Amino acid sequence: MSAIYNASRRDFLKTSALAGGGLVIGFTLPGAARLAQAAAMFKPNAYLRIASDGHVTVICGLSEMGQGVHTAIPMLIAEELDADWSKISVKQAPADPAFNNPIFGMQATGGSTSVRGHWEPMRKAGAAARAMLVAAAADKWKADQADCRTERGMVVHKSGKKLSYGQLADAAARQAVPKEIKLKSAKEFRILGTPAKRLDTPVKVNGAANFGLDVHLPGMLTALMARPPVPGGKLVSVDDSKAKAISGVKQVVQIPGGVAVLAEGFWAAKQGRDALEIKWDDGANAALSSEGVSKMLAEGAAKGGALARNEGDAAAPASKRLEAVYEAPYLAHACMEPMNATVWVKPDEIEVWAGTQSQGPSQGILGKVGGVAPGKVKVNTMYLGGGFGRRFAPDFTVDATLLSKISGKPVKLVYTREDDMKAYFYRPASVTRFVGGLDAGGNALSFSASVASPSIMEASGFMKLPANGVDDMAVEGIRDCPYDFPNLRVEYARVEPGVQVWFWRSVGHSQNLFFIESFVDEMAATAGKDPYEFRRALLVKQPRYKGVLELAAQKAGWGQPLPAGVHRGIAVAQSFGSYVAEVAEVSVGKDGKVKVHRVVGAVDCGMTVNPEIVRRQVESAIVYGLSAALYGKITFKDGRVEQSNFHDYPVLRIDEMPDVEVHIVASGEPPGGMGEPGLPPIAPAVTNAIFAATGKRVRKLPIDPEELKQA
Amino acid sequence: MISLSVNGKTITVKDSPDTPLLWVLRDTLGMTGTKFGCGVALCGACTVHLDGEPVRSCTTPVSAAAGKKVVTIEAMAANPVGRAVQAAWIKHDVPQCGYCQSGQIMGASALLSTNKKPSDADIDAAMSGIVCRCGTYNQIRAAIKDAAHAMAKGG
Ligand code: FES
Ligand code: FES
Numbered sequence: 001m002s003a004i005y006n007a008s009r010r011d012f013l014k015t016s017a018l019a020g021g022g023l024v025i026g027f028t029l030p031g032a033a034r035l036a037q038a039a040a041m042f043k044p045n046a047y048l049r050i051a052s053d054g055h056v057t058v059i060c061g062l063s064e065m066g067q068g069v070h071t072a073i074p075m076l077i078a079e080e081l082d083a084d085w086s087k088i089s090v091k092q093a094p095a096d097p098a099f100n101n102p103i104f105g106m107q108a109t110g111g112s113t114s115v116r117g118h119w120e121p122m123r124k125a126g127a128a129a130r131a132m133l134v135a136a137a138a139d140k141w142k143a144d145q146a147d148c149r150t151e152r153g154m155v156v157h158k159s160g161k162k163l164s165y166g167q168l169a170d171a172a173a174r175q176a177v178p179k180e181i182k183l184k185s186a187k188e189f190r191i192l193g194t195p196a197k198r199l200d201t202p203v204k205v206n207g208a209a210n211f212g213l214d215v216h217l218p219g220m221l222t223a224l225m226a227r228p229p230v231p232g233g234k235l236v237s238v239d240d241s242k243a244k245a246i247s248g249v250k251q252v253v254q255i256p257g258g259v260a261v262l263a264e265g266f267w268a269a270k271q272g273r274d275a276l277e278i279k280w281d282d283g284a285n286a287a288l289s290s291e292g293v294s295k296m297l298a299e300g301a302a303k304g305g306a307l308a309r310n311e312g313d314a315a316a317p318a319s320k321r322l323e324a325v326y327e328a329p330y331l332a333h334a335c336m337e338p339m340n341a342t343v344w345v346k347p348d349e350i351e352v353w354a355g356t357q358s359q360g361p362s363q364g365i366l367g368k369v370g371g372v373a374p375g376k377v378k379v380n381t382m383y384l385g386g387g388f389g390r391r392f393a394p395d396f397t398v399d400a401t402l403l404s405k406i407s408g409k410p411v412k413l414v415y416t417r418e419d420d421m422k423a424y425f426y427r428p429a430s431v432t433r434f435v436g437g438l439d440a441g442g443n444a445l446s447f448s449a450s451v452a453s454p455s456i457m458e459a460s461g462f463m464k465l466p467a468n469g470v471d472d473m474a475v476e477g478i479r480d481c482p483y484d485f486p487n488l489r490v491e492y493a494r495v496e497p498g499v500q501v502w503f504w505r506s507v508g509h510s511q512n513l514f515f516i517e518s519f520v521d522e523m524a525a526t527a528g529k530d531p532y533e534f535r536r537a538l539l540v541k542q543p544r545y546k547g548v549l550e551l552a553a554q555k556a557g558w559g560q561p562l563p564a565g566v567h568r569g570i571a572v573a574q575s576f577g578s579y580v581a582e583v584a585e586v587s588v589g590k591d592g593k594v595k596v597h598r599v600v601g602a603v604d605c606g607m608t609v610n611p612e613i614v615r616r617q618v619e620s621a622i623v624y625g626l627s628a629a630l631y632g633k634i635t636f637k638d639g640r641v642e643q644s645n646f647h648d649y650p651v652l653r654i655d656e657m658p659d660v661e662v663h664i665v666a667s668g669e670p671p672g673g674m675g676e677p678g679l680p681p682i683a684p685a686v687t688n689a690i691f692a693a694t695g696k697r698v699r700k701l702p703i704d705p706e707e708l709k710q711a
Numbered sequence: 712m713i714s715l716s717v718n719g720k721t722i723t724v725k726d727s728p729d730t731p732l733l734w735v736l737r738d739t740l741g742m743t744g745t746k747f748g749c750g751v752a753l754c755g756a757c758t759v760h761l762d763g764e765p766v767r768s769c770t771t772p773v774s775a776a777a778g779k780k781v782v783t784i785e786a787m788a789a790n791p792v793g794r795a796v797q798a799a800w801i802k803h804d805v806p807q808c809g810y811c812q813s814g815q816i817m818g819a820s821a822l823l824s825t826n827k828k829p830s831d832a833d834i835d836a837a838m839s840g841i842v843c844r845c846g847t848y849n850q851i852r853a854a855i856k857d858a859a860h861a862m863a864k865g866g
Binding site: 203 | 719726727730731735737738739740741743744745747748750751753754756770783784785787788797800801804805806807808809810811812813816833834836838839840841842843844845846847848849850851852
C-alpha cells in the first residue's frame with residue numbers, strides 16, 4: 001500500500017502538469033529567479049494545482065513532523081488565492097532544488113524557518129494564481145479585471161456574475177504568469193490569523209498516515225545493525241554463523257557504520273542482529289566518561305576562549321560580585337518514531353523513502369554514496385514521527401543506501417529504540433561560568449559568561465567554525481543577552497570530548513537560556529529584588545522581550561498568593577525570531593520530587609499564521625523541555641552510552657502534565673519561527689520556581705531530587 | 712500456523728509463535744497503523760485490543776493471541792466507542808506528528824469502553840503508559856472527556 005501511495009505521489013507533479021483540465025502555477029522562488037537569469041539552472045515548479053472540480057492541492061516541500069507546516073504553508077497560499085479552505089488539501093513535494101528553503105538555500109526543514117522563509121514566496125504563489133483566475137474570468141465576461149473580485153474560490157463580477165475557480169481552471173492555465181504581484185495587507189487577511197484545522201489530522205486518527213517505518217516495497221529486506229559501542233570504535237571480527245542460522249535472515253553485511261543483518265521483516269532481522277558475535281576495538285574513546293566530560297568542560301569554561309561579545313569593562317569593580325558555574329548534559333532526541341529509512345539503489349538512480357528533515361542535502365550525500373548524480377536521487381518524504389533536529393542527520397539514509405547498494409535489494413534500515421538512543425547526534429553537553437557585578441543599590445553593573453561546549457557547526461558537516469572561533473550555536477541565547485548590562489563579556493571555549501553532537505530542538509538556546517535565565521535570577525536574589533521586576537527594569541530598551549515578560553506575569557498573577565507550597569518562577573527568551581516568556585508554578589515534595597502544576601506562556605511571534613498551532617507548539621516545546629529538565633541525560637561510562645530506552649531515559653507522561661495556557665501578543669511584525677522558541681524558557685522558569693520554593697539553586701540539569709530533599 | 716481474529720477476520724499466519732503480535736500485524740499482514748516505539752512495553756505506541764483489553768503488541772507473542780480477537784486502529788471507525796474517540800480527536804485536532812496517536816486512541820477507547828465517565832485520575836491511570844513526545848497530553852485529556860460526553864448524549 002505504501003508503494004502505491006509513494007508511486008502516485010512521486011508522479012504527481014509530472015502528471016498534474018500534463019493532464020488537461022487543471023491549472024498548474026509555475027512559480028519561482030526569489031533565489032531561483034536570479035539563477036535563471038544567470039545560468040541555465042532555472043527550473044519552474046508547481047506549488048499548487050487547481051482541479052476543474054475546484055479542489056486546490058498545495059504541494060509542500062517541507063517536512064511535516066508535528067509542527068503543522070502542512071497546514072501553515074497551505075494557509076499562506078490559500079490566503080492570497082482567496083481559496084475556499086474546505087477545498088484545500090496538501091501533498092508532499094519531491095526533493096527538488098525548486099523547493100529550497102529560502103533561508104537555508106537548500107530543501108530542508110529546521111531552525112523554525114518554514115514560515116519565516118516561505119511567508120512571502122508562498123503568498124506570491126497564491127496571489128499569482130488568483131491574478132490568472134481573475135484574468136481568465138474577465139476574458140470570458142469581456143469585462144474589465146478591475147470590476148472583478150475574488151472570494152472563497154470564486155471570481156465575482158460587480159454585476160453579481162460568478163465563476164468558480166474550478167470552472168476557470170482551464171482558461172486560467174492559458175494566462176501568462178503575472179510579473180507584478182500585489183500581496184494583501186494584514187487587514188485583508190481572512191485565513192491567516194485564524195485557527196484553521198490541521199489538514200493532516202484525519203489520516204492521523206485512523207492509522208492511515210504513512211511514516212517512514214510504514215514503507216513496504218516488494219522484495220524489500222529489513223536491516224538492523226550492530227554498531228560500535230564506543231564512539232569511533234572499529235570492528236575487529238564478527239562471527240555471524242548463529243545469525244545466519246535464524247529463519248528469515250538473508251545476508252550479513254559489513255559497512256563502515258557496523259555490521260548489518262538483512263532479513264525478511266523486523267523480527268528476523270532483530271534476532272539475527274542480536275545473535276551476531278562481534279569483537280570491537282574501542283579505540284581512543286574507550287575511557288570516555290561523563291565525569292571526564294564534565295571536567296573537560298569545566299576547565300574550558302574556567303580558562304575561557306574566543307571573544308564572542310565585549311562591551312564596556314566586565315571586570316569593572318562592583319560592590320557585590322557573584323559567580324556561578326552551570327552545566328547541561330548530552331541529550332538524545334528520542335523521537336517517538338525511531339530512526340529508519342528505506343532505500344533502493346537501482347542501476348542508474350536511487351530512490352529513498354524516509355522521514356527526513358534534509359531531503360535536499362540528502363540528494364547530494366546519497367548520490368555520492370550510491371554513485372549517481374544528485375538529480376538521480378528521488379526522495380519521498382514520509383510523515384516524520386517527530387524530528388526535533390535528529391532527522392536532519394544523514395546516518396540512517398546513508399547506511400540504508402550502502403546496504404541497498406551492496407545487497408542489490410530495496411532495504412529498510414530500522415533502529416530499535418536502544419539503537420536510536422545510543423546512536424549519538426546528541427545535544428552537546430555544555431558548561432558556562434558566569435560572573436556578575438552589582439552596585440551598592442543592587443543595580444546590575446557587569447555580566448560575563450564563559451561558555452565551554454563542542455561545536456555543532458563543525459559537527460554538522462555543512463558549516464564551519466567562523467574565523468573568530470565562536471560557534472554561533474554554542475553561544476546563542478547568551479551572546480545576544482538582551483539585558484541592559486553596562487559591562488558585558490561573552491567568551492567561547494571549544495571543547496571536543498569526541499561524541500557526535502547535533503541540533504536538538506532550539507539548539508544552543510536549549511541549555512544557554514537555562515544558564516543565563518538562572519544566573520539573572522541569582523543576580524536578582526543577590527540584589528534583593530523581585531526576579532520579574534529586576535528583569536523588567538533591564539529590558540526597558542527591548543519592547544518585545546518586555547512585552548511577553550509582562551504579559552506572562554500578568555496572566556499568571558505574578559505576586560498574587562498561590563496555594564500553600566506552590567511557588568512561581570519566570571524566564572524570558574528570544575529564539576528563531578520569536579519571543580516567549582513562561583511562568584511555572586511548582587511545588588517540591590519532602591522527597592525532593594518536583595511537581596509542575598501550571599505553566600503560563602506569552603508569545604510574540606510577529607504576525608500569526610495559525611494561533612492554535614502557535615499555542616500547541618509552545619505547549620509541545622514546554623513538554624519537550626520539561627522532559628529534559630526533569631529527567632534528560634545521556635551519560636558515558638567506559639566509552640559506552642548508559643541509557644537505552646524509556647526506563648532510563650524517562651520522558652514526561654500524561655500524569656505529570658501541567659496545565660498550560662499560552663497567550664499571544666498581537667503584532668504586525670514579520671512572523672518568527674514557532675517550532676522551537678517555546679522550549680528555552682521552561683527549564684529556568686521551573687528551576688527559578690524551585691529556588692523560590694526551597695532556596696536551592698539548581699545549576700545542573702537534569703534536576704536532581706536528591707539535592708532538593710528536605711532533611 | 713497460528714489462527715487469530717484480526718478486526719473480525721480470521722487469519723492464519725506462519726510466523727514463529729514467539730514473534731511479537733506487533734510485527735505480525737505490521738510486517739506479515741501489512742497493517743501499519745499500529746506503531747513501534749520501544750519494543751519493551753514502555754511507550755504504548757503499539758497498543759491494540761486483545762479480547763477487548765488494551766495490550767502492548769510489542770511484547771505479546773502472536774501465540775498468546777491465538778484464537779483471540781485482535782482489534783487495531785484500522786477498525787476503530789467500525790466501533791461506536793472508537794468512532795466517538797476519533798471524532799473527539801478530530802474536533803480537538805489532537806495529533807501533532809501523529810506517531811503515538813494510534814496507541815493513544817486505542818488506549819482511550821479501551822478506557823471508555825469500560826468507564827463511561829472517567830475522572831482525571833482514571834485518565835492518568837489508563838493513559839500514562841502511552842508516551843507522546845509532541846506533548847499532546849492536554850488535548851488527549853480534553854478529547855477523552857469530550858468523547859465520554861458525546862457518548863452519554865448518545866451522539
Ligand atoms: S512499542 Fe510497544 S510499548 Fe512501546
Ligand atoms: S503526536 Fe507526536 S508523539 Fe504524540
